[in-house]
Amino acid sequence: MTDRIITIIPIGEIDSSILDFISWSIEETFRITTARLPNHNLSSEIPPPLYGNRYNSTSILQHLSEKISVNALRLLAITELDLYSPIFSTLYGEAQLNGKCALVSLHRLRQEYYNLPPDQTIFLSRFHKVVIHEIAHTFGLIHCIDKNCIMYPSSNVIDIDEKSPLFCPSCNPKLLSNI
Amino acid sequence: MKHDINILIVDDELIVRKSMSNWLKEDGYLVKTCEDGYAALEQIKSNIDLAIVDIKMPGMDGIELLKESKKIDPDLPVIIMTAYASIDTAVQAMKEGAFDYIVKPFNPENVSQVIERALKFKMLEKENLLLRKELEKKYGFDEIIGKSKKMEEIFQLINTVSESDATIMIRGKSGTGKELIARAIHANSKRRYGPLIAISCGSLPETLLESELFGYEKGAFTGAHYSRKGRLEMADGGTLFLDEIGEISKKTQVDLLRVLQEMVIYRLGSTKPIKIDARIISATNLNLEEAIKDGRFREDLYYRLNVVTINIPPLNERREDIPLLANYFFQKFTVANTKEIVGIAGEAMKALIDYDWPGNVRELENAIERAVVVSKKKEIILDDLPETITIKAVKTESEPRSLNEFEKNRILQVLNENDWNISKSAKILKIDRGTLYNKLKKYRIER
Numbered sequence: 001m002t003d004r005i006i007t008i009i010p011i012g013e014i015d016s017s018i019l020d021f022i023s024w025s026i027e028e029t030f031r032i033t034t035a036r037l038p039n040h041n042l043s044s045e046i047p048p049p050l051y052g053n054r055y056n057s058t059s060i061l062q063h064l065s066e067k068i069s070v071n072a073l074r075l076l077a078i079t080e081l082d083l084y085s086p087i088f089s090t091l092y093g094e095a096q097l098n099g100k101c102a103l104v105s106l107h108r109l110r111q112e113y114y115n116l117p118p119d120q121t122i123f124l125s126r127f128h129k130v131v132i133h134e135i136a137h138t139f140g141l142i143h144c145i146d147k148n149c150i151m152y153p154s155s156n157v158i159d160i161d162e163k164s165p166l167f168c169p170s171c172n173p174k175l176l177s178n179i
Numbered sequence: 180m181k182h183d184i185n186i187l188i189v190d191d192e193l194i195v196r197k198s199m200s201n202w203l204k205e206d207g208y209l210v211k212t213c214e215d216g217y218a219a220l221e222q223i224k225s226n227i228d229l230a231i232v233d234i235k236m237p238g239m240d241g242i243e244l245l246k247e248s249k250k251i252d253p254d255l256p257v258i259i260m261t262a263y264a265s266i267d268t269a270v271q272a273m274k275e276g277a278f279d280y281i282v283k284p285f286n287p288e289n290v291s292q293v294i295e296r297a298l299k300f301k302m303l304e305k306e307n308l309l310l311r312k313e314l315e316k317k318y319g320f321d322e323i324i325g326k327s328k329k330m331e332e333i334f335q336l337i338n339t340v341s342e343s344d345a346t347i348m349i350r351g352k353s354g355t356g357k358e359l360i361a362r363a364i365h366a367n368s369k370r371r372y373g374p375l376i377a378i379s380c381g382s383l384p385e386t387l388l389e390s391e392l393f394g395y396e397k398g399a400f401t402g403a404h405y406s407r408k409g410r411l412e413m414a415d416g417g418t419l420f421l422d423e424i425g426e427i428s429k430k431t432q433v434d435l436l437r438v439l440q441e442m443v444i445y446r447l448g449s450t451k452p453i454k455i456d457a458r459i460i461s462a463t464n465l466n467l468e469e470a471i472k473d474g475r476f477r478e479d480l481y482y483r484l485n486v487v488t489i490n491i492p493p494l495n496e497r498r499e500d501i502p503l504l505a506n507y508f509f510q511k512f513t514v515a516n517t518k519e520i521v522g523i524a525g526e527a528m529k530a531l532i533d534y535d536w537p538g539n540v541r542e543l544e545n546a547i548e549r550a551v552v553v554s555k556k557k558e559i560i561l562d563d564l565p566e567t568i569t570i571k572a573v574k575t576e577s578e579p580r581s582l583n584e585f586e587k588n589r590i591l592q593v594l595n596e597n598d599w600n601i602s603k604s605a606k607i608l609k610i611d612r613g614t615l616y617n618k619l620k621k622y623r624i625e626r
Contacts, residue, residue: 058194084284085284086195086197086198087195087202087284088202089285089286094201097201137205142206142207143205143207153206153287155291
C-alpha cells in the first residue's frame with residue numbers, strides 16, 4: 001500500500017530553508033503530506049556531465065526511480081546541478097508523465113545566474129512554479145495553452161515569471177480528479 | 180486540439196525516444212516511437228501527422244526513410260534531427276523534401292515552434308487541398324473549366340484515375356486541352372512532387388525522338404559529345420506525357436512497348452539496364468483504331484497505353500461551357516494586360532456561343548486574348564472579336580431562326596415603312612385588319 005505522501009529527496013547539498021518552503025508549497029497546493037529523505041549523492045552510474053558541467057536529467061530520473069525505494073505517492077528530487085536532457089540543452093526540471101518521479105534544478109532559477117542582484121522572492125516564486133508544474137505532470141497534467149496557467153511550458157525564466165503560480169480553470173479540475 | 184495529433188519519433192537511441200516522447204506527451208500530442216526506418220514506414224501507413232526522424236540510424240538512415248515516406252504519404256511533414264557534425268546531411272534532407280531540421284540537443288522553444296509550424300503547414304495544405312477539390316468539383320482543374328455534364332464526368336474520372344498508376348490515353352481534337360488534363364492527373368496523383376515530363380512525339384523525327392526518349396551515352400552517335408538522360412529516365416518518380424502518340428514510327432513503337440512491359444530502359448549506345456518508375460499518359464487526336472487496321476499502329480502498344488481512356492469533347496459539343504471559359508480567359512488576360520475592361524458584352528458573348536470553334540478551347544483563348552488587347556471600350560464588343568466569329572454573328576442576326584421571328588420582323592418592317600398605317604400595312608401584308616391586330620397582340624408589337 002502506497003502512502004499518500006510526496007517524498008522530497010535533495011541531490012547534493014540544499015539549503016534547508018528552501019526545502020521547508022517547498023514542502024509547505026506542495027502541501028498547500030496538492031493537499032498531500034510531504035516527507036524528506038537525507039541528501040543523496042549521485043553514483044557513478046550517472047553519465048558524466050556534458051556541455052560545461054550539465055547533467056543528464058533523464059538518466060538521473062531513471063536512476064532515482066530504480067534505486068530509491070520509497071513507499072510514497074510521488075518522489076521529488078531537488079538539485080543545484082545544471083541539467084540537460086538527451087534532447088534539450090538546458091532544463092529547469094523534468095518529470096515522468098503519469099509516473100512517479102520528478103526532478104527540479106535550482107541552478108538557473110536565481111537572479112545571480114543572470115548577473116542580477118539576488119532576489120529571494122523572485123527565486124522562491126520560480127522554484128514554486130517549476131516544482132508544482134513538474135509534480136502536476138506526474139499526476140497526468142499536460143502543458144496548457146493559457147499563458148497564465150502554471151502548466152504553460154516555460155523555455156526561459158521570463159516565461160516562468162510571467163505565468164501565474166496557479167492552475168487555470170481548465171487544468172484545476174483535471175488535477176483535482178487525478179490526485 | 181493536440182489530442183488527436185499523431186507524432187512519430189524515429190531514433191535508434193532508446194533514451195532519445197523516451198525523452199522526446201515524454202516531452203511531446205507533456206505537450207498533449209499522441210506519440211508513437213520506432214527504433215528504425217523499416218518499422219517507421221509501417222507506422223507511416225497508418226495515421227501519422229508528423230514524423231521526427233534522426234538522420235543517423237543503422238540500416239535505413241533518415242534521408243532514405245524521408246524518401247520512402249514521401250512515396251507513402253507525400254504530404255507528411257518530416258523534421259530531421261541531427262547533431263552538429265551532420266548539418267551538411269541535414270541540408271541534403273531539406274533538398275529531399277524535409278520540412279525542417281533541428282540540431283541536437285535542442286532549444287525547447289525552437290523545437291516547439293518548428294513542430295507547430297510543421298503541423299500548421301500540414302493543416303493549411305489539407306485545407307488548401309479541400310478547397311481546391313471543392314473548386315474542382317464546381318468548375319474543374321486549373322484551366323480545364325466546365326460545368327457541362329461531359330466535363331463533370333471528366334473531372335470525376337480525373338479524380339478516380341489520379342490515385343492509381345494506370346496508363347491513360349487522352350483523346351480529343353486539337354486544342355481541347357489534352358496536356359492540361361495530363362497535368363491535372365499528375366498534380367492530383369501521389370507522384371505530384373515528382374517531375375512531369377512532356378514530349379511531343381509528332382514534332383520530332385524518329386532518330387531524334389529515340390534519343391530524346393531513351394537518352395544516350397557519349398559517343399553513341401556522331402555529335403553525342405556527352406551522355407544525356409532521356410525523358411523516360413527524367414520522369415523517374417513522376418509522370419511522362421507522350422503527346423501525339425499516334426505519330427511515332429513502328430520502330431519506336433516496339434521500343435516503347437518493351438519499356439512499358441519491363442519498365443527498364445537502355446540509353447542509346449549502352450547495354451546497361453536502367454530501371455524507371457514513371458507513370459505514362461499519352462494523348463492523340465488521331466483515330467488509332469483505324470491506324471491499327473491500316474497497320475500503322477501496334478495493337479499491343481495500343482492496349483498497353485489505353486488502360487483508361489479520357490475523351491475530351493470538342494468545344495461545340497459543350498456550348499454551355501463557353502461563357503464560363505470566356506470569362507475565365509477574360510479575367511486572365513485583363514489582369515495580364517492591366518486593362519480596365521469590365522466584361523464581355525451580350526452580343527459578343529452570343530457570337531462566342533454561336534461560333535463553331537474548330538480550334539476548340541485554344542482558339543477561344545486566342546480570340547479572348549486578342550479582344551482584350553484590341554478593346555478600347557469598357558466591354559468587349561463584337562468588333563473586338565476576330566472576323567471569322569463576327570461574320571457568323573452578323574449573318575445570324577440578320578436571319579431570324581424561327582418563322583414567328585421572321586413574321587414579327589416583317590410586320591414591324593412594313594408598319595415602319597408605312598408610318599404605322601394599319602390598313603395600308605395589312606393590305607401590303609395581304610391579311611385583313613383583324614388578323615393584323617391579333618398578330619400585333621401576339622407579338623406584343625407597339626408603336
